[in-house]
Amino acid sequence: MRGSGYACRAGLGAGLLLALVQIGLPAAHAAQARTVSYYTTEQAQRGETTYQQFCAVCHGASLAGAFDVPPLKGRFVTNWSGATLDRLFDYISKAMPLFSPGALTPAQNADLVAFILRENGVPAGRTELPATDAALKTMVFPTISADRVK
Amino acid sequence: MLVRWHWRGQMQKGWNLTGFDDNQKIRRLRLKRRDLFAGSLAFGAVGARGMWNSVPAAAAALQRTAVGGTVPRLVPMRAHADQITDIKVCLRPFRPAGPRLDVERVGDKVVIHNYGHGGSGWSLSWGSADIAVGKAASLSPRRIAVVGCGVIGLTSALSAQRAGFEVTIYTRDMLPHTRSVRANGSWTPDSRIALTAPAGPQFADVWEQMARYSWKTYRDYLGLPGNPIDFRDNYTLSDTPFEEGPEPEGRTGPGDYASTGMPRATSEFATYGDRIRDIIPAPELLASQDNPFPVAYAQRAPMMMFNFGAYGHLLLSEFYQAGGKIVIREFHTPADMKSIAEPVIINCPGYAARDLWGDRTLIPVRGQTAWLPPQPDVMYGVEYKGAAALSKSDGLMIQAVDLNNVGEMEGVGNSFEHADRAEAEKAIAVFENLFARFPAGRG
Ligand SMILES: Cc1cc2nc3c(=O)[nH]c(=O)nc-3n(C[C@H](O)[C@H](O)[C@H](O)COP(=O)(O)OP(=O)(O)OC[C@H]3O[C@@H](n4cnc5c(N)ncnc54)[C@H](O)[C@@H]3O)c2cc1C
Numbered sequence: 295m296r297g298s299g300y301a302c303r304a305g306l307g308a309g310l311l312l313a314l315v316q317i318g319l320p321a322a323h324a325a326q327a328r329t330v331s332y333y334t335t336e337q338a339q340r341g342e343t344t345y346q347q348f349c350a351v352c353h354g355a356s357l358a359g360a361f362d363v364p365p366l367k368g369r370f371v372t373n374w375s376g377a378t379l380d381r382l383f384d385y386i387s388k389a390m391p392l393f394s395p396g397a398l399t400p401a402q403n404a405d406l407v408a409f410i411l412r413e414n415g416v417p418a419g420r421t422e423l424p425a426t427d428a429a430l431k432t433m434v435f436p437t438i439s440a441d442r443v444k
Numbered sequence: 445m446l447v448r449w450h451w452r453g454q455m456q457k458g459w460n461l462t463g464f465d466d467n468q469k470i471r472r473l474r475l476k477r478r479d480l481f482a483g484s485l486a487f488g489a490v491g492a493r494g495m496w497n498s499v500p501a502a503a504a505a506l507q508r509t510a511v512g513g514t515v516p517r518l519v520p521m522r523a524h525a526d527q528i529t530d531i532k533v534c535l536r537p538f539r540p541a542g543p544r545l546d547v548e549r550v551g552d553k554v555v556i557h558n559y560g561h562g563g564s565g566w567s568l569s570w571g572s573a574d575i576a577v578g579k580a581a582s583l584s585p586r587r588i589a590v591v592g593c594g595v596i597g598l599t600s601a602l603s604a605q606r607a608g609f610e611v612t613i614y615t616r617d618m619l620p621h622t623r624s625v626r627a628n629g630s631w632t633p634d635s636r637i638a639l640t641a642p643a644g645p646q647f648a649d650v651w652e653q654m655a656r657y658s659w660k661t662y663r664d665y666l667g668l669p670g671n672p673i674d675f676r677d678n679y680t681l682s683d684t685p686f687e688e689g690p691e692p693e694g695r696t697g698p699g700d701y702a703s704t705g706m707p708r709a710t711s712e713f714a715t716y717g718d719r720i721r722d723i724i725p726a727p728e729l730l731a732s733q734d735n736p737f738p739v740a741y742a743q744r745a746p747m748m749m750f751n752f753g754a755y756g757h758l759l760l761s762e763f764y765q766a767g768g769k770i771v772i773r774e775f776h777t778p779a780d781m782k783s784i785a786e787p788v789i790i791n792c793p794g795y796a797a798r799d800l801w802g803d804r805t806l807i808p809v810r811g812q813t814a815w816l817p818p819q820p821d822v823m824y825g826v827e828y829k830g831a832a833a834l835s836k837s838d839g840l841m842i843q844a845v846d847l848n849n850v851g852e853m854e855g856v857g858n859s860f861e862h863a864d865r866a867e868a869e870k871a872i873a874v875f876e877n878l879f880a881r882f883p884a885g886r887g
Contacts, residue, residue, distance in 0.1 A: 354653070355649070356649065356653075358575070358578070358653050360653075360656065360657065361656065361657050361660035361661065362660075365578055367578065367582060368575075368577070368578025368579055368580075368581050368582045369577070369578050369581040369582070369607055370581075370582075371581065371582040371583075371584060372581045372582070372584045372607070372608070375584055414582065415582070437583070437584050438582045438583060440547055440549055440554040440583060441549075443547045443554075443556075443579045443582050443583065444579075
């Protein structure tokens, strides 16, 4: 699984030689993944702390979900890749944690998205993931390379 | 508090894992109550029921005796060697580190492994499939291939369909010819699934995730026509009190896996049962006046089991109904996977991975079951003297679980996948003898 890129969706035949993240359709995402800095290491770390405190009880310490709770990795990528990140940010902000929707601050929710991106194989960058819809609208949840599947 | 009270019988690995197959080390494996109930015996076996405020407290009262009159009249099993209709032998695909679930690239294909489930493949199948399909899904393919059509391949294929993918199974054999249908077929989720040391603590978490997910999925198949999945009361019998006796080591030679490359003692095998005891029915003792067996001690626990015929056909028709395709094909090397059209492949060849994938960590663990005609009026299972009998819809299954008193070491390293009639007859004789004296004292 080392080596050249993997793109499973039809239309992206030629392997993209991206170090860490490859993108499915549309190809524009690929360019973005290469250049976009999604989040910082510290931010994802904060997100992890928040996650373990508010989310792990249902979604599991390793994001695996359970029989009746969706996982936040694996199948999750199919559900969200290609969508702009404001959608995910909004969903988490308004619907989660399920027992108290909307309880967390925008900064905490951005941290959570950063953590979820990290856990799905998206590499850290130099700038923090913003906590506003307007900024997140320009960023896309990328697909994952086989090398990063956990 | 160190509790020196060993549970014996039912399942060597913890009372909650019913099961026999591998699991029941009928006379030799005792539950380490220390692990199960550490600190919880304050209420102890005599604790007032009304005071149970936690699962451990309730479990600590486990020496509960079945409510009088709840043992139904049991139709005796007709266990005689001249009734044998079939003897099935298989090799459990045992990996000391636990099942292989990692991701590998072969050419432009991504291969997600899902093999090596030891004596727990049926039990853990759905949970393991869910993990493999999750990995596949993170690559967002449209179509997924599954290699193998044993219980692991079939549940992987169905799970992938349920996650929205188009699925093709590539396999050498269809289910009836696989090792899977040569199993015992009951809920034994930590039967020779790993060795504690090489698997490490992380695998315990993965195991729990798989076991819980599978258990819930199986509940969806209960109560259907033909009873693909069912429960049976399982009676574990003993001539001596369950809580007595030294803990056997089940040792077959010096050293251990680390020093010899093979496990040498039962104590090396991982036991994870206590992690899910909150959802697995516990056993209860039978008071002697309720005990119909001609044996001093009996306990009973409801046990989930899989009727291969009804369940196998149901899974296959679900797969076809959802548009699945099956291609009969044999692969000789990993490179052959490149001939598969789909970009993502879930690899479920079972024990065959030892050669197909050159995985020398796979250790064969031989097991054999004898099948007698179905006895639909017999609605229970029995374990006694190292043998297990279970009435299933496709026959009365009798298995020599541990006639040699070596516990989990039984069959380890033995790849003689060929029927041993003498072994079958020995196991059947245990029950022939038992039921010749049945029922005890109530007749
Ligand atoms: C005696 C015994 C009792 C057991 N009892 C229980 C029990 O009570 N409960 C429980 O949970 N588990 C039990 N097990 C364990 C369980 O049976 C196994 O873990 C399980 O069957 C493994 O399934 P599988 O699909 O991985 O492998 P298999 O059933 O071996 O399937 C492998 C599939 O891959 C295909 N294949 C293999 N090689 C190739 C190739 N080169 N090219 C193409 N296709 C290939 C085969 O045709 C087959 O379709 C028992 C096992 C034994 C032996």
